Amino acid sequence: MVDLSDRQVSTEIIDACRLGDRDAFRALYGLYKDQVYSVALYFFHGDRGIAADITQQVFLKLIGNVRQFRGDSEFSTWLYRLVVNVCLDAARHRKAEPPIAAEAKLESLAGPDSLEQDFARAEAANSVRRAVSALPSKFRMAILLRYFEDLSYEQMARALGCSMGTVASRLSRGHRILAERLKNFEGRRQ
């Protein structure tokens, strides 16, 4: 789980971004790039090209609109609302991913430079990727926001544009489906 304590966005960074300070933009990007990229990557079934495109779009929108951010909501909530909207817009405009292609992209994520040092660990990570990829998109997005960003339920409700009850329901059902799918994958391997 990502620890947020070391990357709280200061008002100084936001103020500098409002003035067009390129270094401040870069600092902001550095704080969030991997989380935004990871959410997009797993949301789009391991497609690195789309994940990079989504990440770029999110930060360009953020830079373009940062003057409108008034600080009366948390920065991360606003950022992840952008992530959700850009991902859902892109998903609407894409044709369904052929299952074989998606599977191949997910497998390719476990490269030699990953942290997965042994076969069993890589297998386990692949199973989780496939199980996450197979979740309905509403459950998938809620789970990715919770896992990669550790957003609170209130923050997720605002980012996803729904009630906390809906967030709770999506996360509870999503994790249950995930566990069932993983059990099936493991059953097939044995």
Added chain:
Amino acid sequence: MRIFRRHVSDRLAPYIHEARAADQVERHLAKCERCRAEYVQVRAGIEALQRLPLAEAPASIWNSIESVLNAAPAKRSFAPRKIAFAAIAGLMVVGLGYWIVMRSAARWEVDGLGGSPVVGTEHIGRAGRVAAGEWIETDAESRARIQIGDIGSVELAPNTRARVIATRPQDNRIALQHGEIHARISAPPRIFFVDTASATAADLGCEYFLHTDEDGSGLMSVASGWVSFEWNGRESLVPEGASCRTRPRLGPGTPFFEDASDGFKRALDDFDQTSSDAALTAILAKARVRDTLTLWHLLSRVAAGDRGRVYDRIAALTPVPAGVSQEKALKLDPETLRRWKDELAWTW
């Protein structure tokens, strides 16, 4: 005990993540085998995610972002002896740039989606622009979509007439005279507004439909997010899946979920117009847990003597959270009402 009959399937993740409603969930788990099995599954799903690694964003992404940012005109340097000239020229350039930016910012792009919508007095065909102060109108055969800068869009259904009021960064505003719009906004709260004759819809980050007649009778339905429907200090908070009527001289009514029973909705319609005791009695009798959205709003809208009935009904439908006292709720203490709303919103 009602609490043991209601399964806690949808509360398991918040219980594991943040120990939300721990007492209620733990008491239920102790007695319900089905929920215990689901608890094990949810926990297994949460633990499995620990095996999902964070991916590193490629450096090429920032390079692409920088090249877009660099597409802006480069600054020039000037020789010292030309400073005065440069200052004057600079002021002229800045002034011209400001005029161009303001002129362009004051106009929103319009796409004709069928037929031939009219902006001002001109038919725009497939594409056009609309500025603050101008009217845009569709007839029975036409539809149009206005791009609200880069924060979203508003689609005008056939037979709709609206006027652009403001196109400022912090205040984007349309007055809907009659007809229906479909707004999709992705921006910080309260920078996009739609005025009607009897209410103003303030966007809190959302997608919604709003219909109004010229006299101000209308209905707003929220497809995602939240909208605040306001008039003369009266505010209705409308979440996803809920709707709210508005009426001339009365302003926004009490919000309700679309899937509430017909009897509930009829009684609410009656109460919003007549404040009758019979209507309130019917509303309270027919309310479900989710209808606490309506009941929470009614707390501050019924006569002071009736607040206790509304409080008791909400308390019977869902446990009153810690920090919410009956005394303060009946006095309409703002902090108490806010805290209760935040807790009730779990069921909305």
